[in-house]
Amino acid sequence: MNIGEVAKRAGLPPKTIRYYEEIGLIKPLRDPNGYRAFRDQDLHKLAFLSRARTLGFTIEDCRTLMALYADEGRASADVKQVAQEHLGHIDDKIAQLQTMRDTLSELVHCCAGDNRPDCPILKDLSAEV
Amino acid sequence: MNIGEVAKRAGLPPKTIRYYEEIGLIKPLRDPNGYRAFRDQDLHKLAFLSRARTLGFTIEDCRTLMALYADEGRASADVKQVAQEHLGHIDDKIAQLQTMRDTLSELVHCCAGDNRPDCPILKDLSAEV
DNA sequence: CATAAAGGTTCCCACGACAGGAAGGTCAAG
């Protein structure tokens, strides 16, 4: 399989796949012409990565998760811990965005949005420290 | 005022302030010794930037907002539009994170988290394409 | 059989918004 083919199947751009090879997440073989030769196991790993990235795991998390996946003797507790920490980060980020959203939404609501210059949004931003 | 002083007052690291000058958001004067000499108006702008960044506006948004702030003849509609677009982006991001969170939370919940290798999280990640 | 299009390769630069650190100049206190 060439890179275009796996890209389609794994749902990842070729650029990203090359990058994943560069940082050692996958190790595709090479054809005599220099083209990367992806095996099913490579495709499988890429699909794994694609899915994990969709769930927001960092590349380093992915590396850890793939190592755990490959380790038959793993403890599910280790996997769970990685996932829970990530979940914590997501929750933090959501909370932070929600705070922004609340403030911003309030300000937008208060702004007349007409052709006059008075604006509670700017007033808030320029409020005294 | 030197950079350390404004940094404290505006709640921004000196590095960030230097960066803001570099990209033209502020234009502090210079003392004969080469030190930046911040006026009240510079501090005011930095406080504005700090607040806007806290609300998640991009640097380019900040540039626009500061221009609107400086423009006495602005229409509040223009400010509102910038804010509303930003609000939209925040909502998108929250929705995306929420989707991740839901899936991940479900998976974490299903994982025993013991010393056995069976793990629904890894099972999900390695599911067939 | 020649050619053109579509695919592959490496390499380098850019993004956003800074953070870290080196190497050096300046200033206030003891």
Next chain:
DNA sequence: CTTGACCTTCCTGTCGTGGGAACCTTTATG
């Protein structure tokens, strides 16, 4: 006079790609 706290510029790194140049290989078509 020295120490230490500031300040300066300059360069590099972050994270996960995306864009594009310059070049090579394969496949399809006239």
